[in-house]
Amino acid sequence: NAGxxxxxxxxxxxxxxxARLRCSPMKGHSHVYWYRQLPEEGLKFMVYLxxxxxxxxxxxxxxxxxxxFPKEGPSILRIQQVVRGDSAAYFxxxxxxxxTYEQYFGPGTRLTVx
Amino acid sequence: xxxxxxxxxxxxxxxxDSAVIKCTYSDSASNYFPWYKQELGKxxxxxxxxxxxxxEKKDQRIAVTLNKTAKHFSLHITETQPEDSAVYFxxxxxxxxxxxLTFGQGTILTVHP
Numbered sequence: 001n002a003g004x005x006x007x008x009x010x011x012x013x014x015x016x017x018x019a020r021l022r023c024s025p026m027k028g029h030s031h032v033y034w035y036r037q038l039p040e041e042g043l044k045f046m047v048y049l050x051x052x053x054x055x056x057x058x059x060x061x062x063x064x065x066x067x068x069f070p071k072e073g074p075s076i077l078r079i080q081q082v083v084r085g086d087s088a089a090y091f092x093x094x095x096x097x098x099x100t101y102e103q104y105f106g107p108g109t110r111l112t113v114x
Numbered sequence: 115x116x117x118x119x120x121x122x123x124x125x126x127x128x129x130x131d132s133a134v135i136k137c138t139y140s141d142s143a144s145n146y147f148p149w150y151k152q153e154l155g156k157x158x159x160x161x162x163x164x165x166x167x168x169x170e171k172k173d174q175r176i177a178v179t180l181n182k183t184a185k186h187f188s189l190h191i192t193e194t195q196p197e198d199s200a201v202y203f204x205x206x207x208x209x210x211x212x213x214x215l216t217f218g219q220g221t222i223l224t225v226h227p
Contacts, residue, residue, distance in 0.1 A: 004157075031212060033214060033215075035215075035217075041219065041220075042120075042203055042217035042218055042219045042220050043158065043203065043215070043217045044217070045214040045215060045216065048212055048214055055212065056212070056214060058214075059214070091157065091158065095212075101146045101148075101163065101165070101207075101209050101213060102148070102160060102163065103148075103160070103213075103215065104160065105150075105157040105158045105159070105160075106157060107156070107157045108157060
């Protein structure tokens with residue numbers, strides 16, 4: 001029973017490039033959350049998605065960041081024109097259909113912007 | 115929005131001692147309080163959680179207590195072992211149909227053999 005999968009695990013981008021982070025939820029899970037963890041800080045909520053719907057994006061920066069969770073395939077967090085301040089660990093978490101409290105985290109993608 | 119404060123930021127204990135980490139939250143509507151353990155470079159792992167209709171929950175050496183009136187909750191680890199060394203995060207959410215988590219800043223726990 002595979003857990004939450006994320007890839008790539010490590011991603012290096014130069015300033016101005018695009019970063020695409022992928023998250024495959026646990027089998028049977030249809031809800032995905034994205035969180036960002038800056039060095040030596042706690043995790044900060046970014047966005048919550050269900051299949052084909054963005055439900056809550058209150059934690060997303062207004063520009064350059066977008067997320068999707070298509071009907072088929074993984075959830076994607078996209079960062080355009082990356083800057084050094086985007087360097088962080090990005091975690092996704094999945095949960096079963098509505099009514100379940102627990103969130104299970106993936107291994108994270110560590111983005112480094114040079 | 116919700117704000118979660120966590121203390122202490124670092125905690126050092128001897129093997130076999132108990133460890134206590136405390137968190138306070140600001141939003142009285144929060145109703146779900148999980149604790150996560152994160153080892154260096156690894157994913158956060160859910161170790162225990164509590165809902166607002168319960169005052170205490172225990173799982174082997176780990177327990178969590180919740181005081182809704184004071185808006186604080188605590189993690190208790192008894193008989194600590196070196197493998198308990200990690201960063202521990204508390205979190206809070208107002209779960210309705212979903213529950214985005216607001217995390218504390220983390221506590222680095224070191225258990226010395």
